[in-house]
Structure formats: structure tokens, C-alpha cells
Amino acid sequence: SQKIEQNSEALNIQEGKTATLTCNYTNYSPAYLQWYRQDPGRGPVFLLLIRENEKEKRKERLKVTFDTTLKQSLFHITASQPADSATYLCALEADSWGKFQFGAGTQVVVTP
């Protein structure tokens, strides 16, 4: 299995700024990688999927990059809002179709 590293320290950011989160992995490069949002006491919500042959993916104020050379994905929230405050998880395709391994997540706190 992979070792997936996400910054365990909370990211505190001012409203309107861009939040950038990292997801690093150690072993094989997965065919695709996903990002999820999780609010306290709730299940994760799917945000974006990026495939290994895609360098960048965007959805509204969200942007994900995937660098298989660096074994890293970056997740950006532009023009952040207090409602973006949550924990963000990256997930990598594991060794079987449809099976994922999750990082521990990074908490984002957006202050007005």
C-alpha cells in the first residue's frame, strides 16, 4: 500500500485568499487521484478526480494538479470563503479497481 502524506497542521487562511493543500505519496503512481471534502461528523463529499495523464483539473473555484514525477497533487481553493472551512482528503486508487486509499486530511479554516 501507499504512504500518503497530507499536512496534519490546520491551514488558517483569510477570506479571499487562495488555500493550497498538498498530497504526497511514496510508491507507485495511481491511474487517478481524487479529492474529497469532509465536514465534522459527516461522510466525505467527492470534489474532483484527476487522471495520471492530466496535469490540471478545474471546477469552479477549485483546481487540482497532478505531478507523477514529484508524486504529488496540489489542491487549490481560490477566493476562499468561510464556508470552505472543512477537512480535505486526497484519495489514491489502490491496487484494485474502485478501491481507494485515503490520506488523513488537512483542515482548512477560512476566517472573515
Add this chain to the structure above:
Amino acid sequence: GAVVSQHPSRVICKSGTSVKIECRSLDFQATTMFWYRQFPKKSLMLMATSNEGSKATYEQGVEKDKFLINHASLTLSTLTVTSAHPEDSSFYICSATTDSYEQYFGPGTRLTVT
């Protein structure tokens, strides 16, 4: 669309009893459902993969006789924690997927064993 429900959302049970958690895909048919548990500030830990009509595939270290999974239909999977102990207390989350690689998660079930 793509709504997954879990029931119950919270359950408290006594040590030694069994608890059943239901996971339903409400508006789609799920080819596969997954069961996870999550400890505070920790990552989701995959427990088992469940396909309709076949036996669940358990991850290494997960006791299949302790965590019984039944995937009765394309919209329903159940997890039964048998002879629960306090160390089984956790947040249990299911997810469902079709062929699109996206996983749709349920809201989770908080289990407390006293």
C-alpha cells in the same frame, strides 16, 4: 442525485451485543459498496469491499466474523458488528460506486459501545 443514506446515524449499545448498520443508495444502483471506519483526526480505513450477491472482500486485519457484511441488492448493504466491545467504538462510513470511479459516501454512523 447520487445520494447514499446510512441508518442509524448514532447508536449506543452494551458490550457483547450486536449492531446492524444499513447503507442504501437512494437514487442509483451501486455495483460496489465499501465500508470504512474512521478514528478522530485519522484517515478513513477501508474495512471491506462489498459486491451485490457475492461475499465481501475484507482488508488485512479485519475480522470477517466480527464485521459481517451482507450486500442483498444493488441498493443495500449492511454491516453487523457482532459481540461489540468498547474498542469497536468508532465512526463507520459506507460508500457506493457505479462505474464512474466516484465514490458517494453516506453520512456515517457513530457507534459507541459501553
